[in-house]
Amino acid sequence: MFGHTFKGGIHPYDGKELSKDKAISSILPKGDLVYPLSQHIGAPAVPIVEKGEHVLVGQKIAEAGGFVSAPIHASVSGTVKGVEKHLTVTGNLADCIVIENDGKYEEIVWPERKPLEQMTPKEILEIVKEAGIVGMGGAGFPTHVKLSPKEPEKIDYVIANCAECEPYLTSDYRRMIENPELLVGGMKVLLQIFPQAKGVIAVEDNKKDAIEYLEEAAKDSNIQVVPLKTKYPQGAERMLIYAVTGRKLNSSMLPADLGCVVDNCDTVVSLYRAVVQGRPLMHRIVTVTGDAVQNPRNFSVCTGTCYRELLEAAGGFTTEPEKIISGGPMMGFGLYSLDVPVTKTSSALLCMTKDEVSRYEETACINCGRCVEACPEQLVPSRLADASVHHREEWFEQHNGLECCECGCCSYVCPARRPLTQYIKSMRKIVLGKKKKK
Numbered sequence: 001m002f003g004h005t006f007k008g009g010i011h012p013y014d015g016k017e018l019s020k021d022k023a024i025s026s027i028l029p030k031g032d033l034v035y036p037l038s039q040h041i042g043a044p045a046v047p048i049v050e051k052g053e054h055v056l057v058g059q060k061i062a063e064a065g066g067f068v069s070a071p072i073h074a075s076v077s078g079t080v081k082g083v084e085k086h087l088t089v090t091g092n093l094a095d096c097i098v099i100e101n102d103g104k105y106e107e108i109v110w111p112e113r114k115p116l117e118q119m120t121p122k123e124i125l126e127i128v129k130e131a132g133i134v135g136m137g138g139a140g141f142p143t144h145v146k147l148s149p150k151e152p153e154k155i156d157y158v159i160a161n162c163a164e165c166e167p168y169l170t171s172d173y174r175r176m177i178e179n180p181e182l183l184v185g186g187m188k189v190l191l192q193i194f195p196q197a198k199g200v201i202a203v204e205d206n207k208k209d210a211i212e213y214l215e216e217a218a219k220d221s222n223i224q225v226v227p228l229k230t231k232y233p234q235g236a237e238r239m240l241i242y243a244v245t246g247r248k249l250n251s252s253m254l255p256a257d258l259g260c261v262v263d264n265c266d267t268v269v270s271l272y273r274a275v276v277q278g279r280p281l282m283h284r285i286v287t288v289t290g291d292a293v294q295n296p297r298n299f300s301v302c303t304g305t306c307y308r309e310l311l312e313a314a315g316g317f318t319t320e321p322e323k324i325i326s327g328g329p330m331m332g333f334g335l336y337s338l339d340v341p342v343t344k345t346s347s348a349l350l351c352m353t354k355d356e357v358s359r360y361e362e363t364a365c366i367n368c369g370r371c372v373e374a375c376p377e378q379l380v381p382s383r384l385a386d387a388s389v390h391h392r393e394e395w396f397e398q399h400n401g402l403e404c405c406e407c408g409c410c411s412y413v414c415p416a417r418r419p420l421t422q423y424i425k426s427m428r429k430i431v432l433g434k435k436k437k438k
Contacts, residue, residue, distance in 0.1 A: 033304030042068030131274035137264030163235030166328030186268035
């Protein structure tokens with residue numbers, strides 16, 4: 001293996017002690033279930049149920065709207081109330097299927113699966129596609145597309161991203177601690193698709209107990225558990241691939257171009273459940289945490305559940321928070337309402353008593369170079385931010401602004417409190433949008 005780290009990065013307070021020792025507990029939804037048709041990158045799913053129709057747990061309620069898309073399955077039994085506009089974690093109104101939960105949780109007849117070793121890659125990919133599995137680390141890229149590279153024989157690494165470097169999040173950690181056999185089982189599914197590849201479970205070295213459990217679960221397989229240096233953003237795809245293989249990925253490439261397939265921890269578990277157990281993606285683990293939460297917890301949640309119900313299950317607020325985030329503090333989405341649904345990519349509900357960022361006053365750049373030292377892509381964030389402010393699109397692109405992975409390291413270390421990541425992110429959207437139109 002390579003050096004197990006990358007150049008740059010930061011060490012923010014991780015806040016994981018709030019919830020890392022809280023075992024995963026299941027909660028059942030109380031109100032209606034809301035399923036956005038866009039829970040993934042690509043075309044929205046297309047509803048295949050009608051108002052008034054009775055559905056069962058595991059029943060497909062929306063089919064993929066294209067190759068880069070993913071179907072959606074009911075996580076409860078009940079009655080379809082219709083397709084309505086609802087608020088999502090990004091602050092947008094989206095088309096959603098709404099199901100009135102009957103509380104019975106009646107299930108479909110689950111399909112029987114033949115032994116994994118008897119399945120062909122084509123059969124496995126079809127199961128993954130029909131199960132609606134997407135990247136559960138945040139991006140939401142349809143997994144069957146990721147597992148269908150043009151030259152599958154050139155894939156020589158399949159990597160489970162178990163770094164969980166984002167502060168406060170502990171859902172992947174609990175999964176590794178409580179269900180290491182499911183993660184190893186999911187890796188075996190990947191290796192059945194890419195039999196010539198090496199299986200790697202990459203875990204930050206501050207999770208020593210998780211590493212021990214995984215090594216025990218993988219001891220009779222060709223899967224290696226690789227400890228990575230604890231540093232943010234170790235779990236970013238480019239940084240992870242470099243840390244494990246020494247291969248450098250840029251914005252114009254896919255991991256498959258470097259012979260790698262990378263999937264998030266819980267995505268890999270979902271592969272096992274779909275291919276071996278016959279269960280589509282209907283649940284995920286969500287960490288509810290922060291110093292404003294009464295009892296930080298890790299919950300196994302039905303997709304479509306309202307965030308407000310998660311907070312109630314964690315005991316509510318200790319005090320009214322100044323900041324609520326869906327996801328982690330570095331790359332999550334700020335929320336102004338808890339009346340939004342859990343989707344396949346929901347990882348955490350973070351509630352903070354103080355919104356420290358809003359108290360900062362931006363001042364002029366002092367040319368200290370800290371943002372350059374922290375940037376994992378070796379960019380000059382302060383200058384890219386200036387280009388954004390002055391609308392210098394061509395200069396921005398010439399100086400590799402599109403290589404920014406929007407990790408937030410530069411903003412975190414900036415003594416002038418400049419929102420560098422936000423400036424760069426805005427310009428990236430403009431440049432990429434114009435490229436797409438061309």
